[in-house]
Amino acid sequence: MLRYALPMTDVDATTALESPIVARTRLVPPRLRAEVVDRPALVALRMTSPARLGVVRGPAGSGKSTLLAQCFAADPLPAWLSLESSDNDVVALWSSIIAAMRAVIGDFGEAYRRRLLGGAGAVDDVVVSVSNELAERNTPIHLFLDDIHLVEDTMSRRSLHQFVLSIPDGVRMTVASRHSVPIPLGRIRAHGDLVEIGPIDLALSTQEADQLMSSFDPSLNQAERAVLIERTEGWAAGLHLAGLAVAQADDVGSFIAGFSGTDRDVAEYLLGEVLESLTTEEREFLVETSILSRLTGDLCDAVTGRAGGADTLARLERSNAFVIPLDREDRWYRYHHLFGELAAAELQRTRPDEERLLHRRAFEWLRGAGEVAAAIRHGIAAGEFDAAADLLAENNFPMMNSGRAETARALVASFPPEVVADHQPFAVAAAGINAMTGYSEAARRWLAVAETATHEGPRPDGMASTASSIGLVRGSLAPYGVDAALADGHAALELEPRCGENWMLAALLVGRSLVMRGDVDESTEYLEVVASGEWTNIQVYALAELSLIQLGRGDAEGALATANIASTLIHQAGGDDLFIAATAQAATALAAIDLGDERAARVALRAAHRPMVAGGQAMPMDATHARLLLARAALALGEAEIARSYLRDAQGVIDSISDVGVMREEHAELMVQLDALQPGADGVTDEEVTERELEVLGMLPSPLTTQEIGDELFVSRNTIKTHLRRIYRKLNASSREEAVLIARDRGLLQTPND
Numbered sequence: 001m002l003r004y005a006l007p008m009t010d011v012d013a014t015t016a017l018e019s020p021i022v023a024r025t026r027l028v029p030p031r032l033r034a035e036v037v038d039r040p041a042l043v044a045l046r047m048t049s050p051a052r053l054g055v056v057r058g059p060a061g062s063g064k065s066t067l068l069a070q071c072f073a074a075d076p077l078p079a080w081l082s083l084e085s086s087d088n089d090v091v092a093l094w095s096s097i098i099a100a101m102r103a104v105i106g107d108f109g110e111a112y113r114r115r116l117l118g119g120a121g122a123v124d125d126v127v128v129s130v131s132n133e134l135a136e137r138n139t140p141i142h143l144f145l146d147d148i149h150l151v152e153d154t155m156s157r158r159s160l161h162q163f164v165l166s167i168p169d170g171v172r173m174t175v176a177s178r179h180s181v182p183i184p185l186g187r188i189r190a191h192g193d194l195v196e197i198g199p200i201d202l203a204l205s206t207q208e209a210d211q212l213m214s215s216f217d218p219s220l221n222q223a224e225r226a227v228l229i230e231r232t233e234g235w236a237a238g239l240h241l242a243g244l245a246v247a248q249a250d251d252v253g254s255f256i257a258g259f260s261g262t263d264r265d266v267a268e269y270l271l272g273e274v275l276e277s278l279t280t281e282e283r284e285f286l287v288e289t290s291i292l293s294r295l296t297g298d299l300c301d302a303v304t305g306r307a308g309g310a311d312t313l314a315r316l317e318r319s320n321a322f323v324i325p326l327d328r329e330d331r332w333y334r335y336h337h338l339f340g341e342l343a344a345a346e347l348q349r350t351r352p353d354e355e356r357l358l359h360r361r362a363f364e365w366l367r368g369a370g371e372v373a374a375a376i377r378h379g380i381a382a383g384e385f386d387a388a389a390d391l392l393a394e395n396n397f398p399m400m401n402s403g404r405a406e407t408a409r410a411l412v413a414s415f416p417p418e419v420v421a422d423h424q425p426f427a428v429a430a431a432g433i434n435a436m437t438g439y440s441e442a443a444r445r446w447l448a449v450a451e452t453a454t455h456e457g458p459r460p461d462g463m464a465s466t467a468s469s470i471g472l473v474r475g476s477l478a479p480y481g482v483d484a485a486l487a488d489g490h491a492a493l494e495l496e497p498r499c500g501e502n503w504m505l506a507a508l509l510v511g512r513s514l515v516m517r518g519d520v521d522e523s524t525e526y527l528e529v530v531a532s533g534e535w536t537n538i539q540v541y542a543l544a545e546l547s548l549i550q551l552g553r554g555d556a557e558g559a560l561a562t563a564n565i566a567s568t569l570i571h572q573a574g575g576d577d578l579f580i581a582a583t584a585q586a587a588t589a590l591a592a593i594d595l596g597d598e599r600a601a602r603v604a605l606r607a608a609h610r611p612m613v614a615g616g617q618a619m620p621m622d623a624t625h626a627r628l629l630l631a632r633a634a635l636a637l638g639e640a641e642i643a644r645s646y647l648r649d650a651q652g653v654i655d656s657i658s659d660v661g662v663m664r665e666e667h668a669e670l671m672v673q674l675d676a677l678q679p680g681a682d683g684v685t686d687e688e689v690t691e692r693e694l695e696v697l698g699m700l701p702s703p704l705t706t707q708e709i710g711d712e713l714f715v716s717r718n719t720i721k722t723h724l725r726r727i728y729r730k731l732n733a734s735s736r737e738e739a740v741l742i743a744r745d746r747g748l749l750q751t752p753n754d
Helices: 010-018 040-047 064-074 090-104 113-118 120-137 154-165 186-190 206-216 222-232 236-248 252-257 263-276 280-291 297-304 309-318 337-350 352-368 372-382 385-401 405-413 417-421 424-436 440-452 466-477 482-495 501-517 520-531 536-552 556-572 579-594 598-607 609-615 620-636 640-656 663-675 691-699 706-713 717-731 736-745
Strands: 053-057 078-082 142-146 172-177 194-197 323-325 332-335
Touching: 053 064, 064 078, 064 142, 064 172, 078 090, 090 113, 090 120, 090 142, 090 154, 113 120, 120 154, 154 186, 186 194, 186 706, 206 222, 206 236, 222 236, 222 252, 236 252, 263 280, 280 297, 280 309, 280 337, 280 352, 297 309, 297 352, 309 323, 332 337, 337 352, 352 372, 352 385, 372 385, 372 405, 385 405, 385 417, 385 424, 405 424, 417 424, 417 440, 424 440, 424 466, 440 466, 466 482, 466 501, 466 620, 482 501, 501 520, 501 536, 501 620, 520 536, 536 556, 536 579, 556 579, 579 598, 579 609, 579 620, 598 609, 598 620, 609 620, 620 640, 620 663, 640 663, 691 706, 691 717, 706 717, 717 736
Parallel strands: 053 172, 053 194, 078 142, 142 172
Antiparallel strands: 323 332
């Protein structure tokens, strides 16, 4: 079986949440002298609105970050976070958001922030806890998120949307994006809780641009200023670059006469002018360190091979050279995004042969500093594939166990395939990481590579042997069926030290395989040993299965108690999005049904939906087992549609693997039960509206379009149309308006006066 999130020690937790890069940086807003234009009228007009969400959209250099910084400076209790591509990992995102709030409220999130280390499954509860704590404190904090367009991961977007919808009174959030905002805005806009500022609002007026250019060179005449304003199209950063270049020009008239182009062309032209105004040492420093997303003195010294990086950064920041501080101590910086991109292009254009060397130096420094993900990215860019692969193979369990599974998967995907193929420990790690994150096809592909390679020497993942490492990953995926997975488990039991963590993983694989094979009595021996162990993430699997065994033996009360223990442990470990949580909920539902508590059974069945959606693609055989259990509970409750969905998903695995133990017969039996629940011939059914359909139904009274409802629920327009057809059928309605009226009459929707 694969490892999932492990509880971490206090030392590990503190390191993960409070490292200088993860937690203490990106919290103080950039001073952004590079773009500063005083626009109090715009700030007062738009950003002092009582709306809880502000959105600022504009291209690089448009002044969006400046506007955010102005609002930040004027706010009595602001928290700032400049987002990065690494914040696509939902755990990293919320660790950073909580750290930003802690910079303002020192003890914020103390009770729950370490739960994030349990993994993505903890995020929903943490988001709720953040909202609740803000409400309880009644503190008018204002959260600023810059560069939100960099957040592309679906789970991260969903969590931000959840937070926006639950922001308590008095709390505000303002975000800036280069283009579209990755948060559905339809419902927020419809409720009047949104203030939007777009590129047209951000473009400098002629008067504002004229003032800016005059501040650089008062001797510029109106015609000269007009030329620069026209050719930058009011683009704040472009005008600032032009101002810097004008201030250094020997012949202003010639400079203006030769100035042409727009957007990136303007930037590249002006970059050359600005670089020419710097000393040779400063120019080399800027170009060489442009490979870094974050800069600190020691790292810059390592990359450039010269001392004095900290002083150079401080001097450039003071001299307004597009260097932005990221912490209160001015230890960490970043370049203005546009400037950094153009400086990197300059490096590629003028010194392409040196780029790999610079990345190699960054890799070595970051590896030594323990910044694993950043080091691996630079190692790949440097062509140091073997060293970067070794680093990921050594750290894949710590990354996954601290909630960075998606980061690990993205790093694996960034390696050339031939590197994975030539590096067996890395191939095993790649298979395990992809299996855990639900990319079963990629996991099987890398597992096949690992099986054909040979590896001498110690295992970087802590396993006793290569054979047991491969066997546990292969057994978790079970591509060859139940008996083969069982054999892999027994082999690993022989190879790993008895009752160690990896031995327990092997025992769990044996126990689960025996359950799917139908040998329940024999499986109990292994599952009870695992349940008595000290590793929570392994223990909960065994407890869920033991609960089902108790139920099969007629002990419904004992089964319910065991299932509740499993669910509690899963929740405490932050595993609510893992499908094992669905297995525990299925056991709860089935035990509750046996005890006659239909309400508790329905609650458990609904609770199982989220982990099956989030984690149901990982470990296909085990997920199929969970789906059959949930289908059985759904059928017992008369939920034909839910049962049909789970059985359909289970069918795919059953059809693709010849040896699925007793699950083929179980599936056939449940299909017979499903056929008996078909609706009457008149087409009118007594089917209940599902939880998801209730979500859609709740949005029908709003002015949201079908597309906007889909955006709110993170599904496609076609999916919403399918839900609407089912809603209309179940309510016997022919239109959206009629469905709303009938739903209100049945108590499914509140009336406007409620």
